[in-house]
Amino acid sequence: MSTAFRWVEQARVGRARAGHLHTAHGVVPTPTFMPVGTVGTVKAMTMDSVRSTGAGIVLGNTYHLMLRPGAEKVRALGGLHRFMDWPGPILTDSGGFQVMSLGALRKLDQDGVTFNSHIDGSKHRLTPERSTDIQHALDATITMCFDECPALPAPPETIAQSMRLSMRWAARCREAFVPRAGYAQYGIIQGGTEPELRAESVRALTGIGFEGYAIGGLAVGEGQELMYATLDATVPLIPHDSPRYLMGVGTPDDLLGAVERGVDMFDCVMPTRAGRTARAYTERGTLNLRNARHADDTRPLSPHCDCLACTRHSRAYLHHLFRANEILGPMLLTWHNLAYYQRLMRGMRGAIVAGTLGAHAAGLRAEWAMEDWTPDEMPPPDLPPVP
Amino acid sequence: MSTAFRWVEQARVGRARAGHLHTAHGVVPTPTFMPVGTVGTVKAMTMDSVRSTGAGIVLGNTYHLMLRPGAEKVRALGGLHRFMDWPGPILTDSGGFQVMSLGALRKLDQDGVTFNSHIDGSKHRLTPERSTDIQHALDATITMCFDECPALPAPPETIAQSMRLSMRWAARCREAFVPRAGYAQYGIIQGGTEPELRAESVRALTGIGFEGYAIGGLAVGEGQELMYATLDATVPLIPHDSPRYLMGVGTPDDLLGAVERGVDMFDCVMPTRAGRTARAYTERGTLNLRNARHADDTRPLSPHCDCLACTRHSRAYLHHLFRANEILGPMLLTWHNLAYYQRLMRGMRGAIVAGTLGAHAAGLRAEWAMEDWTPDEMPPPDLPPVP
Numbered sequence: 001m002s003t004a005f006r007w008v009e010q011a012r013v014g015r016a017r018a019g020h021l022h023t024a025h026g027v028v029p030t031p032t033f034m035p036v037g038t039v040g041t042v043k044a045m046t047m048d049s050v051r052s053t054g055a056g057i058v059l060g061n062t063y064h065l066m067l068r069p070g071a072e073k074v075r076a077l078g079g080l081h082r083f084m085d086w087p088g089p090i091l092t093d094s095g096g097f098q099v100m101s102l103g104a105l106r107k108l109d110q111d112g113v114t115f116n117s118h119i120d121g122s123k124h125r126l127t128p129e130r131s132t133d134i135q136h137a138l139d140a141t142i143t144m145c146f147d148e149c150p151a152l153p154a155p156p157e158t159i160a161q162s163m164r165l166s167m168r169w170a171a172r173c174r175e176a177f178v179p180r181a182g183y184a185q186y187g188i189i190q191g192g193t194e195p196e197l198r199a200e201s202v203r204a205l206t207g208i209g210f211e212g213y214a215i216g217g218l219a220v221g222e223g224q225e226l227m228y229a230t231l232d233a234t235v236p237l238i239p240h241d242s243p244r245y246l247m248g249v250g251t252p253d254d255l256l257g258a259v260e261r262g263v264d265m266f267d268c269v270m271p272t273r274a275g276r277t278a279r280a281y282t283e284r285g286t287l288n289l290r291n292a293r294h295a296d297d298t299r300p301l302s303p304h305c306d307c308l309a310c311t312r313h314s315r316a317y318l319h320h321l322f323r324a325n326e327i328l329g330p331m332l333l334t335w336h337n338l339a340y341y342q343r344l345m346r347g348m349r350g351a352i353v354a355g356t357l358g359a360h361a362a363g364l365r366a367e368w369a370m371e372d373w374t375p376d377e378m379p380p381p382d383l384p385p386v387p
Numbered sequence: 388m389s390t391a392f393r394w395v396e397q398a399r400v401g402r403a404r405a406g407h408l409h410t411a412h413g414v415v416p417t418p419t420f421m422p423v424g425t426v427g428t429v430k431a432m433t434m435d436s437v438r439s440t441g442a443g444i445v446l447g448n449t450y451h452l453m454l455r456p457g458a459e460k461v462r463a464l465g466g467l468h469r470f471m472d473w474p475g476p477i478l479t480d481s482g483g484f485q486v487m488s489l490g491a492l493r494k495l496d497q498d499g500v501t502f503n504s505h506i507d508g509s510k511h512r513l514t515p516e517r518s519t520d521i522q523h524a525l526d527a528t529i530t531m532c533f534d535e536c537p538a539l540p541a542p543p544e545t546i547a548q549s550m551r552l553s554m555r556w557a558a559r560c561r562e563a564f565v566p567r568a569g570y571a572q573y574g575i576i577q578g579g580t581e582p583e584l585r586a587e588s589v590r591a592l593t594g595i596g597f598e599g600y601a602i603g604g605l606a607v608g609e610g611q612e613l614m615y616a617t618l619d620a621t622v623p624l625i626p627h628d629s630p631r632y633l634m635g636v637g638t639p640d641d642l643l644g645a646v647e648r649g650v651d652m653f654d655c656v657m658p659t660r661a662g663r664t665a666r667a668y669t670e671r672g673t674l675n676l677r678n679a680r681h682a683d684d685t686r687p688l689s690p691h692c693d694c695l696a697c698t699r700h701s702r703a704y705l706h707h708l709f710r711a712n713e714i715l716g717p718m719l720l721t722w723h724n725l726a727y728y729q730r731l732m733r734g735m736r737g738a739i740v741a742g743t744l745g746a747h748a749a750g751l752r753a754e755w756a757m758e759d760w761t762p763d764e765m766p767p768p769d770l771p772p773v774p
Contacts, residue, residue, distance in 0.1 A: 137773065
């Protein structure tokens with residue numbers, strides 16, 4: 001079966017779009033949130049439970065997988081889909097962001113980056129070609145360009161030089177990419193929060209031509225206002241028929257603002273990392289399950305959630321699990337948070353299709369600002385007394 | 388609905404028995420293995436996955452639950468069944484074994500034990516009455532007597548004194564027990580490896596009269612031969628219609644030998660603890676998944692297992708998860724080990740019903756002694772090559 005990789009619009013409200021991403025590994029409704037499966041596993045989740053939340057595409061990390069177990073090993077084991085039991089689409093990052101974050105452990109040159117593994121100190125090298133080859137060996141449905149990304153704030157000249165290096169690397173990545181039906185390669189727009197540099201980056205990438213475009217270098221400390229301003233200046237320049245992916249974002253509020261600005265795809269460790277540290281996302285903001293106020297609360301985390309934690313267990317039980325350092329705490333709360341993120345995306349998507357995104361967004365924001373449900377709003381369940 | 392607690396024999400081969408345990412919370416085929424849910428969770432498992440292995444009854448620990456979250460809290464939250472999402476039968480231990488293991492942290496007297504919590508050093512006291520009350524508050528389907536158990540080896544006089552103290556406590560436990568339809572209390576036979584003391588203990592307990600009888604004080608270092616000899620001397624003295632429970636046992640081989648000697652119920656942390664430390668039980672003995680020889684092995688742990696790990700993942704993937712310290716490693720391997728233990732029990736049970744336990748046991752023992760499956764015996768799956 002051969003499917004051309006493409007994004008097809010279904011509906012639009014302002015700049016927000018709903019559509020479908022067609023890939024060799026299935027169709028994904030957008031806007032979509034991709035759970036992060038760093039090293040071949042979405043932490044504390046089975047892939048069945050990831051599927052049960054409604055996730056349609058997951059992310060893998062080239063940096064982590066190239067070090068352990070190694071890209072050629074994953075290929076020999078049948079590719080990342082088979083390895084991690086995810087037959088659906090997988091997007092892999094390029095390794096660039098992680099390598100750049102290694103600080104003193106890495107050395108950048110015009111051709112690529114040499115770095116030492118954070119695991120055993122062993123020496124490795126990533127170039128645009130090598131990163132692209134590795135993602136091919138992993139059998140990534142969507143391959144990302146290898147790029148450089150300076151920490152913000154930085155002087156415009158530093159950002160410009162870095163962006164132009166990334167654009168030269170993008171051309172090399174495209175050369176190294178092996179096209180296959182239903183597979184894609186995304187270019188990554190850089191340029192910090194400078195509209196002119198972002199525009200130059202879009203021109204460079206569309207000149208090369210990719211199946212999709214990512215906005216990189218945001219959510220690195222610039223704040224939501226500057227992030228939104230950069231999206232306002234950048235997203236309209238991206239070809240309309242191309243999927244747009246905002247990398248590493250974000251909070252539920254960030255996702256809503258970015259969807260309103262025309263973004264189709266997201267990834268972030270927030271819901272999974274929060275789940276391991278006792279923080280639950282709900283329609284009314286976040287809860288810290290370690291807090292003693294949950295110790296006697298027989299109610300679920302949220303009255304709207306169909307995850308295992310909410311349909312079977314009380315806040316009191318989850319509080320107990322985290323207090324006792326039981327593995328089931330992170331398991332249940334990660335599940336809940338991913339279920340919340342997917343429900344959030346489905347809600348936005350449905351509202352775009354229904355043409356009601358404005359009211360839907362206002363409702364989401366109003367409820368995020370509210371206090372936790374009172375016992376009147378969410379009554380405790382009837383518990384049969386112990387005889 | 389009111390069900391009398393009872394064990395009904397279905398078939399017998401020699402001293403081995405198959406039957407059904409009828410309880411207020413459902414019927415459990417025996418012989419049965421009870422996964423250990425120490426503090427209200429079978430570690431690294433959801434209760435759905437515990438159910439999927441075929442487990443019919445689980446164990447909870449009074450000592451752990453009384454300290455955290457507290458017995459009255461569990462009662463207020465609807466009881467342990469509701470708290471941990473296990474509507475089926477639950478057996479709780481008495482706390483005795485854990486408290487006695489505290490060593491310097493506990494002080495024994497004729498009335499009970501005073502001890503300091505291993506969590507925060509706070510002072511607590513357990514007596515036969517208090518242990519029985521706590522198990523009632525937890526809503527245990529099967530309540531265990533609070534007893535004392537000396538470490539072996541010990542002089543016969545020490546064992547005798549300890550056993551007689553436990554028998555006096557058993558009478559007090561029975562006094563404190565609140566009978567309810569479908570609920571039970573088990574007496575615990577003590578007496579070390581001394582047949583005379585074991586016989587005296589059985590006489591004392593049957594004189595009081597319990598719904599079931601446990602053999603305690605074994606698997607504490609005496610070795611399999613002495614354990615079997617003690618079972619040979621003790622089990623035939625237990626009333627035939629009463630369920631017999633061998634506490635804290637054991638390896639697959641221990642379970643088989645004890646089933647052959649007429650034991651109906653078991654619990655042990657081995658399959659769950661092993662799962663968290665990369666050790667897998669299979670029909671051909673155990674595998675250490677951290678071993679590098681699994682790094683390229685695309686085959687499942689066992690060709691006979693229907694657990695999530697075996698139906699979806701390779702040994703290479705499990706090896707990778709443990710090397711990368713990913714939570715999914717313990718999750719999948721605990722699941723596999725519990726699935727193996729339940730399959731083992733189902734196999735023995737089926738062989739007793741079919742009258743073929745002798746041949747079945749010989750087959751199990753022969754295969755445990757064999758080397759891991761060769762690629763001829765268990766060929767690697769066909770992997771579609773990465774294009």
